[in-house]
Amino acid sequence: MKKLFSTTCLLILTINAFAQSAPEVIPDPRLTDASWTSSWIAHPDGSPYDFGVYHFRKDFELNDLPDQLVINVSADNRYQLFVNGKQVSEGPAKGDLLHYHYETIDIAPYLRPGKNCLAAVVWNFGIRRPVAQMSFRTAFLMQANEARFDYLNSGQGWKTIQNKAYTLLPAEGGRLHTYLVTGPRIHLDAGLYPWGWETLDYDDHAWISARNIGQAHPSGRTTEFNWELVPRPIPAMELEPEEAPVIRRSSLDQGKAGILFPIHIPSHSKCTLLLDQKHLTNAYPHLLVSGGSNSLIRIEYAESLFDANGKKGNRNEIDGKEIKGYYDEFSPDGQPDRLFTTLWFRTWRYVQLTIETGDMPLDIHSFNGIRRTYPFKSLAEFNAPVENLEKLWEVGWRTARLCAGDTYYDCPYYEQLQYVGDTRIQALISLYMTGDDRLMRNAIQQFADSRYSDGLTKSRYPDLAGQVIPTYSLFWINMVHDYWMLRPDSAFVRRQLSTVKTILEWYEAQMDVHTGLIGNTNYWNFVDWSAWPGNGEKRFGGVPPLRGGSSVLTLQWVYALQDAMELMAAFGQQDEKAKFQQQIEQAKQAVWKYCWDPARKLVSDTPEKTSYSQHGNIWAVLTHLIPQNEESAMVDRIVQDTSLIQATFYFRFYLMQALYQTGLGNRYLDELKPWFDMLDIGLTTFAEKPDPTRSDCHAWSASPNYDLLATVAGIRPGASGFRRVLINPSPGKLDHFDATAAHPNGIIQVMYRRSKTVAEFEINLPEGTPGQLNYLEQSFTLRPGKQTVQVQLH
Numbered sequence: 001m002k003k004l005f006s007t008t009c010l011l012i013l014t015i016n017a018f019a020q021s022a023p024e025v026i027p028d029p030r031l032t033d034a035s036w037t038s039s040w041i042a043h044p045d046g047s048p049y050d051f052g053v054y055h056f057r058k059d060f061e062l063n064d065l066p067d068q069l070v071i072n073v074s075a076d077n078r079y080q081l082f083v084n085g086k087q088v089s090e091g092p093a094k095g096d097l098l099h100y101h102y103e104t105i106d107i108a109p110y111l112r113p114g115k116n117c118l119a120a121v122v123w124n125f126g127i128r129r130p131v132a133q134m135s136f137r138t139a140f141l142m143q144a145n146e147a148r149f150d151y152l153n154s155g156q157g158w159k160t161i162q163n164k165a166y167t168l169l170p171a172e173g174g175r176l177h178t179y180l181v182t183g184p185r186i187h188l189d190a191g192l193y194p195w196g197w198e199t200l201d202y203d204d205h206a207w208i209s210a211r212n213i214g215q216a217h218p219s220g221r222t223t224e225f226n227w228e229l230v231p232r233p234i235p236a237m238e239l240e241p242e243e244a245p246v247i248r249r250s251s252l253d254q255g256k257a258g259i260l261f262p263i264h265i266p267s268h269s270k271c272t273l274l275l276d277q278k279h280l281t282n283a284y285p286h287l288l289v290s291g292g293s294n295s296l297i298r299i300e301y302a303e304s305l306f307d308a309n310g311k312k313g314n315r316n317e318i319d320g321k322e323i324k325g326y327y328d329e330f331s332p333d334g335q336p337d338r339l340f341t342t343l344w345f346r347t348w349r350y351v352q353l354t355i356e357t358g359d360m361p362l363d364i365h366s367f368n369g370i371r372r373t374y375p376f377k378s379l380a381e382f383n384a385p386v387e388n389l390e391k392l393w394e395v396g397w398r399t400a401r402l403c404a405g406d407t408y409y410d411c412p413y414y415e416q417l418q419y420v421g422d423t424r425i426q427a428l429i430s431l432y433m434t435g436d437d438r439l440m441r442n443a444i445q446q447f448a449d450s451r452y453s454d455g456l457t458k459s460r461y462p463d464l465a466g467q468v469i470p471t472y473s474l475f476w477i478n479m480v481h482d483y484w485m486l487r488p489d490s491a492f493v494r495r496q497l498s499t500v501k502t503i504l505e506w507y508e509a510q511m512d513v514h515t516g517l518i519g520n521t522n523y524w525n526f527v528d529w530s531a532w533p534g535n536g537e538k539r540f541g542g543v544p545p546l547r548g549g550s551s552v553l554t555l556q557w558v559y560a561l562q563d564a565m566e567l568m569a570a571f572g573q574q575d576e577k578a579k580f581q582q583q584i585e586q587a588k589q590a591v592w593k594y595c596w597d598p599a600r601k602l603v604s605d606t607p608e609k610t611s612y613s614q615h616g617n618i619w620a621v622l623t624h625l626i627p628q629n630e631e632s633a634m635v636d637r638i639v640q641d642t643s644l645i646q647a648t649f650y651f652r653f654y655l656m657q658a659l660y661q662t663g664l665g666n667r668y669l670d671e672l673k674p675w676f677d678m679l680d681i682g683l684t685t686f687a688e689k690p691d692p693t694r695s696d697c698h699a700w701s702a703s704p705n706y707d708l709l710a711t712v713a714g715i716r717p718g719a720s721g722f723r724r725v726l727i728n729p730s731p732g733k734l735d736h737f738d739a740t741a742a743h744p745n746g747i748i749q750v751m752y753r754r755s756k757t758v759a760e761f762e763i764n765l766p767e768g769t770p771g772q773l774n775y776l777e778q779s780f781t782l783r784p785g786k787q788t789v790q791v792q793l794h
Contacts, residue, residue, distance in 0.1 A: 025070045025106045027231055028145040035217040038143040038153035040227070041210040043160045048137035051126040051184075053163040053343070055197050056140050057119045057204050060152060066108055070145035071152065074102035074229065075122045077133050078343070079140060082119045082198040083110035093232045094406040094462050096134045099219065099449060100227040102141070103236070118142070118152065119198040121163075123343050128168055130344075131181040131465050132407070132417050136226050141216050159207035165192035166343075172326045178694055181465075182416050183344055185326050190333035190340075233442050237405060238375040242283050244368045245351065248318050249274035265292075265355055265362045274318065275351040275367060279684035280697055282345050282402050282412050283369025285328070287353075292362030293334030297355050300327035301348035303413055303696040312691060315349070315682035323352045334360055345372045347402070347413040347697070349684065374404040379747055380433040382708040384737040392675055396705040399685040400429045403699030407462070408443055411688065411695040419460045420447055420472035421526075424479040425653055426699045428706045431486050432715075435742030441492065444483060447476050448499045455502030459524070468523040470510075471553065473503045474560035481563035484570070488721030488744060494571055500564050501576065507557050508583065515607070516590030517549025518557055527552055527615055528651040529689045532605075544615065544645075548607040551595040555603075555619030558587050562623065570720060588625050602637060602644075613645035614638050614655065621658040631662045639671075648689040649674060649701040656707050665711045665730025675704055713739035713750045718771060725771030725782065727763065745769050759791045 043054050073081050074092045081089040088110055092101040107118075124138040142154040151157075167187045173180040196202045219228035244260055251271045252263065265271060285299060302325030304312045313321075325348075330340040348369075355362065382393055403409045407418040408426045427440035450458035452468065457476050459469035477500050484493045510521045526542040537547055544552045561580045568576040594607040595616070603620045605611040617638045621631050635658055638644065647655055652671070659665050678686055686701035687693040709715050711730055718724035722744055731737060731752055739750045746766035753760045764786045765771050771782035773789055780789045 025068075025104050025145075027072055027102075027104050028070070030147075031072060031143065031145070032218050034221060035215050036143045036153075036229075037147070037150050038141060038216050039155040039212040040139040040141050040214050040216055041154045041158055041160070042137070042139050042213050043162050044208065044211040046138060046162055047126075049124070049126060051124060051128065051168055052138060053121065053123045053166045054138065054140075054160055055119065055121050055163060055194065055207075056154075056158055056160050056210060057117060057197070057202075057207065058152065058158045059115060059117050062111060062113060062116055065111055065113060068106050069108045069111065069149060070104060070106050071149075072102045072104050072143045072145065073120075073141065074100065074227070075120070075140045076100075076135050076138060076227065077122075077124045077129055079120050079122045080343075081105075081142075082117075083107045084112065084117055085199040086110050090237070091232065093234055094132055094134075095230070095446070096449065096462050097136055097225065098228045099230050099446075100134075101232045102229055103232050104145070115200065117198075117200045117202075121198075121343070123166075125168075125183050128171065128184040129464075130183040130416060132462050133183070134462050134464055137213075139213060139227075140210075141227075143216060154210070155212055158210040159204055160210040161194065161197075161204075161207045163192075163194065165189045165194075169327070169329065176324065176326070178414060180326065180414050182414065185328045186342060187329040187331070188340060189331045190335070190338050191331070193333075195338075233445075234406070234438050235375055238371075238373050240371050242277065242281055242369040242371050244366065245275040245277040247273055248276045248350075261364055261366045263364045265357055265364065267357050267359055267361045270354075270356045272355070273353040274323065275353070276318075277349050277351070277369070279398065280347065280349045280402060281369055281371050282347050282373060282405070283371045284341050284345050285351070285367070285369055287330065287340040287367050288365040289330075289332050289338055289340070290336040290363045290365065291334055291360050292332040292357055293360045294358030295332055295356060295360070295362050297330045297332070297340070297353060297362075298327050299330065299340075300352045300354065301325045301346045302350045302352075303347065305350060312693075312696075313681065315684070315696070317682070323350055325350075332362065337365070341370075349696075372405065373401050374439060376401060376404065376430065376434045376436055378433050379435055379740065379742045380705075380709060381738065381740040382713065383739075384712075384734050386669060386734070388676055388679055391679055392672070392704060393708070395679065395684060395686060396429075396675075396702040397433065399697055399702040400426060400433070400699050400705060402685060402697050403702075404430070404439060407446070408439060408699065410460075410700075411698050413697065414695055417460045417463065418443060418446065419469075420457065420476045420479065421459075421469070421650070422698070422700045423447075424475050424482065425650075425703050425706070427479060428482060428710075429699070429702055432706050432709050432741050435744065435747075437483070437487055440479075440483060441489075444476070444479060444492075444496065448496055451499055451502065455506040456523070457499065457503065459526075469526045470507070470521060470523050471525060471527060471556055474507070474556055477503060477560040478563050481567060484567060484720050485717040486722050486744075488723065490571075490721070493567070497567065497571060497573070500567060504561065504564060504580070504583075511587070512549055515549045515594055516554075516586055517551070517594060517607075518553040518587075519549040520546040521553075525550075525553060527556075529648050530613065530615070530645050530651070532613070532645055533611060544613060545606045545608070545611045549590075549594065551591045551603050551605055551616040552613065552619065554587050554591050555616060555623050555625065558584050558623040559619060561587075584623075588623065591620075591625060601634070602641070605645075611645065612643070614647045615645070615651055617644070618647070618651070618654050618658050621662060622654065632664055635659060635662050635664055639667075649686065649698070649703075650689070653700070653703040653707075656703070656711060660711045660728075660730070665714070665728070666732040668707060668711050668730060669732050669734070672704060675701075709739055709741045713737065713741070713752075714774075715739065715741045715748055715750065723769070725765055725769055727761075727771060727773045727782070729761070729773075729775060743769065754793070757793055759793055761789045761791070763787055763789065
């Protein structure tokens with residue numbers, strides 16, 4: 001059995017190496033125009049819709065090894081595919097039934113002369129599946145690219161078995177008093193598990209023939225919809241081993257704090273081991289044990305520990321705290337070197353093992369994780385002489401990475417849902433940090449695909465439950481504009497314009513005919529997790545006052561209209577541009593008439609003038625509601641007036657854009673105190689909102705990794721498609737910084753050095769990309785390549 005463990009570890013590492021080193025392969029054209037020659041298959045006695053884990057196998061002979069053997073694979077809900085015992089793929093990438101993804105891979109490197117084996121595990125979590133998981137019914141699909149290999153297709157000759165070792169544990173959302181929709185946790189009974197099922201020499205004589213349940217077809221090539229197949233639009237996920245965690249607390253004499261495994265647990269014992277990963281991670285847990293027949297191991301995962309009052313406090317401190325998280329269970333069968341893992345990744349910083357043994361002692365050899373993330377490769381840097389800034393940069397990037405997988409995630413522990421409001425910020429971080437735009441394109445298109453008949457997009461997608469936040473549809477428009485400015489991809493942007501228009505048509509219909517304001521519309525008008533007073537209104541959380549109309553919602557509409565107007569002008573839709581311009585002026589006049597408070601020189605949230613927030617006044621700046629020469633004074637009031645409803649980490653992103661727009665970017669570093677405070681309490685990712693917070697990892701709070709480059713270094717697009725670079729640096733009190741940002745043509749580098757008399761910039765622009773430097777009211781033309789610009793200080 002030792003060989004089994006070694007092989008299993010190799011499987012995980014193999015998929016990562018394969019994904020990184022194999023040349024890209026694409027589906028054969030014959031698979032895009034007509035029905036496939038393969039069939040979707042299922043276990044003949046398995047429920048199509050309920051929970052179940054199934055294995056599929058096909059043995060085949062090869063006399064001569066092909067240079068390439070490309071296959072296309074999918075399943076519902078999900079699968080892992082093995083060739084001769086080595087994992088080569090997982091999927092499918094998340095989508096919906098009208099855009100159901102398949103992976104295309106070359107399995108030739110894993111084949112051998114003679115007998116070979118294709119094997120897959122497929123699971124359906126039924127009604128307990130993640131909210132992000134769209135499903136038709138349990139099924140598996142494999143189709144060869146070349147017709148000469150069609151004998152490998154799913155259909156005749158494939159065998160299957162249902163794995164009875166898995167049972168679902170009770171749902172934990174109620175126990176944890178939170179919204180938890182990432183799918184179920186499991187109990188695995190090792191005595192029922194078909195160990196080695198994926199290996200070449202496994203005896204599958206007891207397996208039965210799989211049943212064909214329908215011919216596969218590409219999207220739209222059918223008379224009835226089920227799985228409308230489209231190629232995977234993003235790369236394979238990165239799978240890397242995490243370092244082993246340390247033991248922080250143990251009820252055993254041998255498992256003292258700081259000591260690693262192995263650990264021997266006597267028979268008829270009960271013990272706990274608290275492990276600390278030292279940072280948050282998304283990973284498949286790998287627990288290797290021997291013996292322990294009839295024992296029970298509970299593996300509980302948490303982002304942080306809680307004290308007796310339910311407070312998290314400093315995340316590094318464990319005294320007087322306990323774990324409260326979701327958990328899996330494993331029942332060993334007494335055999336040596338049994339490796340427990342899960343079908344889907346878990347999120348943790350802390351893991352507690354609670355072990356109860358029976359008549360046989362248990363040996364725990366090791367516990368570690370295989371981290372799963374989108375394969376972003378950072379090209380960006382920002383270095384400056386600010387205490388803890390390097391750590392802030394590291395924590396921000398870890399936050400962004402843990403919130404990116406098959407889609408962007410709002411948070412990995414609780415939801416793993418792609419929300420527009422979060423995704424806009426995440427996508428900007430991705431492009432500036434890595435230059436990889438594939439996940440952003442995928443997100444934009446998925447939100448467009450989610451559009452309802454009334455014109456709005458879903459607020460999150462893929463999403464089986466359904467949710468609409470109208471303000472998030474507006475942010476989708478801003479995200480399309482971001483992409484247009486940062487990527488030379490006009491054809492893709494043009495395809496999004498119809499959705500831009502339907503969203504704005506919906507908003508136009510919501511405008512109050514008497515006031516011209518947007519008020520209490522249908523759906524959830526979420527803005528921020530700020531503490532707006534109720535004032536007798538019944539509102540969902542995060543919604544500002546709406547009675548009589550809302551300046552916050554109205555001006556966010558204007559903010560989206562501004563970007564939409566630019567898009568329409570760029571794509572020759574002048575009538576739409578003129579229409580949006582008129583709506584902008586009318587909406588701004590309405591806000592000024594009903595919500596401007598001349599005594600306070602602030603915008604109130606509603607005409608009642610009983611609630612004032614940073615949010616409405618941030619929008620007042622970003623939409624130029626007030627004269628440009630008064631905007632900087634407005635920003636001063638927004639920042640200094642503590643009586644205003646305060647923006648949380650999420651909406652402070654827009655406060656920072658107001659600083660940049662008004663030429664106050666030099667204050668940016670002073671506004672980072674909330675992020676440095678998070679570092680001081682031991683957070684290794686940035687939280688959803690200030691304590692008490694649910695999620696310790698929320699990518700909307702990673703915005704400093706964008707703004708250090710875009711605001712402090714001042715790197716922004718100077719034309720659509722990033723054809724020109726605009727550098728408006730805001731170094732503040734810094735006497736030097738070094739910044740590198742990704743660009744479609746390479747990288748942008750800005751080095752800044754200041755003496756008493758001179759500010760010197762060394763700037764390197766990508767080939768074919770000119771630009772402009774603006775500093776201290778002076779402008780300098782930049783050419784592609786390296787150059788030095790000196791600015792005299794007065």
